[in-house]
Amino acid sequence: MTAAAIHLDAVSKGYGPTRVLDGISLAIAPGEFTALIGPSGCGKSTLLRLIAGLDRPDRGRIRIGERDVTTVRAADRDVAMVFQSYALYPHLTARQNMAVPLVMRRLGRLQRLPVVGRWFGAGPRLAEVAREIEAAAASLRLGPVLDRRPSQMSGGQRQRVALGRAMVRHPRAFLMDEPLSNLDMALRHHMRGEIVDLHRRLGTTTVYVTHDQEEALSMADRVAVLMHGRLLQVGRPDAVYRDPAHLDVATFVGAPRINLVAGSVDADGVARRGGTALLAGLAADAPGPVQLALRPEHVVLAAESGPASLPARVERLEFQGAEILAHLRVLDGDERLTARLPAGRPGIEAGRDLHVSGHDGAWLAFGPGGERLRPSAEILSVGDRQALRHG
Amino acid sequence: MMPPSPAFRLARLAILGLGAAVVLYPYLWMISASLKPQTEIFSASLSLWPTQWFAAENYGKAMTRIPMLRVLANGAGVCAAILVFQIVFALPCAYALAKLRFRGREVLFALVLLGLLVPIHAISIPLYAAARDLALLDTYAVLVVPFLLSTFAIFLFRQFIRALPDDLIAAARMDGLSESAIVWRVVLPNAWPAATAFAVFSVVAHWNDLYWPLITVSQTRLATPPLGLLFFRAAEAGDDYGALMAATVIVTLPLVALFLMAQRRFIDGMTMTGVKG
CATH class of the missing domain: 2.40.50.140 (Nucleic acid-binding proteins)
Known part of the structure; x- marks a missing residue:
């Protein structure tokens, strides 16, 4: 799959009387690494869920590639998401976790049945899935933990399995929701480098949500600052830092303040x-x-x-x-x-x-x-x- | 934390021991009586240990006077069918109530809670009439059908599923799982502790149920264990207590064994479910 552009056109979303997102328009180029930053509660995770298809906007359109996906369900948008909590399946090993998206996409309903699936020709496809998992695991250095369950892995290993699960199926875009915030400081810095490398290698469009402005500035091609449900500024990290368009951007970006x-x-x-x-x-x-x-x-x-x-x-x-x-x-x-x-x-x-x-x-x-x-x-x-x- | 003092530990042990004795004594007496001849059961001296062993006779009677294996198989079959259907129906309901957002969800859940308050006895007459009209009386179906949907199971699973992280469900949707695939491939494997706990409740309740089989079944070949005991007592004119107690032991044992197994799995399930990261 090739990297896809993502277009948001005047997207609004509210829960009850509270307006969480108010007319967000944003164009993300194919292959671009865009960080969405803002204080907690600014709506950045909601925006990511809208792009993922886990929620529907009240108004506005969302396009991924050439396709209008505003009403398309998450599974059919061909985007992968990495969650803050990793959201690995606790009952499955790392290998099985990474197999889920491939099996669900490549095997028919009957082929997915345990044991009898082989009668419907699941064998060759499962072998292909296994090969791809090995390849992804090798690139993330996951070999030793492939047969462990999430409860037997360290935070960094879970994080990598979550990345692996997202990347095995070569989605048109990665969506990452604060993927590093559950890691300790040293590991977080290390994983920043790994994610940037991964992005450079795969060239997949990436939308990265974080409340850590330093993380965003250091990783992203472009930073979008979201506050009170509005995009205050979108630009290259140095432009957002040096030339803030709004007082809130100036105070949010940069440490010390x-x-x-x-x-x-x-x-x-x-x-x-x-x-x-x-x-x-x-x-x-x-x-x-x-x-x-x-x-x-x-x-x-x-x-x-x-x-x-x-x-x-x-x-x-x-x-x-x-x-x-x-x-x-x-x-x-x-x-x-x-x-x-x-x-x-x-x-x-x-x-x-x-x-x-x-x-x-x-x-x-x-x-x-x-x-x-x-x-x-x-x-x-x-x-x-x-x-x-x-x- | 200070380790408890010996006196405290002794007192704790004594209280637990007393409680256990009160609960276990009837069972000990049941086992004891099942090993004794009739005369010894009714003798004036009270002794748990039989002076004359009569086990073979008592258990022999219990196994042969009624088709005991058949009764046990009936109990197992009916309980298994009830349990499987209860989980099959309750889990999707519980998932919807716990994780899907839709209009009227709270009202539906309130109705489920209301359903918990209705005892089977209150609705047994309409149920009986329906069974009669459908010509289901004296069949296995009538023993299973009224219990297919358990509001208790919905309630229990709903509470458990609510504790599963939303991200896990979202990840499954992103991975291409349909809602029903989420229920069976993600929720069920992670709901084992709840399912095991519910299985214990359900199997105990339906294995021990006398009321509903008594009013809907009149043939020994369809009898579930408690009803089998009743038929046995009728066949024996109700005075051979040694044999009756032997039959009772036979009927109780599978349940005890099942409970011990489930308890093990229950703890396994609890420790293996590393749901939270």
Whole structure:
């Protein structure tokens, strides 16, 4: 089977009065690895179940490949799913678990009967199924556990059997619902690599649901951020990280969390905190309050005050090996900021008052509704402008 | 946790022992009487151990006065048929009530619970009339048909299936299993503990049932074990207690054996079902 594109067209789903998904449209290219992320309860698992065919949308259409599958049942969509709980059949061995989707698809009703199935020509097909399972097991290094039941396997082994069960039948798409969240940290990192490798090898369209933004950023070709039942942003991981379209995206993606300070846009299109201009070139037609955001790694700390700096006190340092996190508090407010700095930088210690500014162009502005306010392209950041003026 | 003190353990043992003695004493007495001649059963001195062994005579009578093997086979056949059909009918119902979302599900389940409250005796007259109209009286069918659908089984399985993870059902659907295939290939193999527990209840109830066979069957060749005992007592004019007790032992033994086997499987089933990851 070849990898298929997945198209969602204005898909909505509610349970009773609660609207879980509200008009989701998303196009996933064949072979693409797309991560659906969002906080728990944002509807990402519901969306995956809709694609799988385990639930029906209230409105909207779903296409897999060229086919409209909106009303097609799960078994006929030719997609495979990996569940958070793995959902292996507890009474079957790893080998039998992986055989189920193949047997159900390739053997007729009579051939599936135990024992007498052979009379109806099940033999050759079962041999073929056995060969394919061996091949899949070899690629997932499952050999030693093939004849164990799930209760006799470790979490990582169950996870791999679940992957094997999904991949043996060469589906048109993989759907993965938080497949790594039941594993411990070390194994999770390892399995990330395995899943990415698997995707590269098979080239199957993959939709991967996770609440772990780091997992999504590190694995996916494209990330779709889902919140309150709406898609806030879809894009490459670096674009979502660097250029968030919404305040919720900015705060959800990235750890430690992005720094926020309250400010306002004035009639000249400059966003200021107190008297300090942080970002210029915003649309001047709607002056009012804004949230100004700065990634921890873009924070510049200096002993001297600069043209676009905010005074802040270092409250606590957090050693992290190659770098340290400095936790600061803005002096004229009570916003807390985090700065990510190379370890061993002199002059930074708890209790000191320093001046915080951002790298050029690093400040992001968000309007009162959380929408991103972008500076018009030709206007440079405040620092650049001042540099020009002085120069 | 502290290990229990010896005094506590002794007291616990004494209480359990007393309970066991109270429950087991009638059985011991039954076995004892089945080994004694009539005169010794009615002698003034009470002794569990027979002074004169009369086992061969008593058991010989019990096996020959009525077709005892046939009675036992009847009991086994009727119980097996009832159990198989009960599971065949109850499991899909229980699955639907536990895992499918449909309008009126709660009402249906309430009706099942209501059904649990109706004893067979309350509906036996209409059942009897129906059996008579269908010319089923004095057949094996009449012993089985009224019990094909067990609301208790539906209730028990429904509770058990609810505990199966939804993801397991979803995975089966993705794998291409139809709803009925899910019931037989996924739910049933994982519902063994519930099925075994239910089998114990069902077989004990129907093996021991006297009421329904008594009113619908009048021939010895169709008799189930308790009815067979009744026929035996009638044949013996009801005064040969040694033989009667021997017949009772014979009728009780398969049930005890079955229970011990089921108990083993029950525990196996419990430990082997690694449903949760």
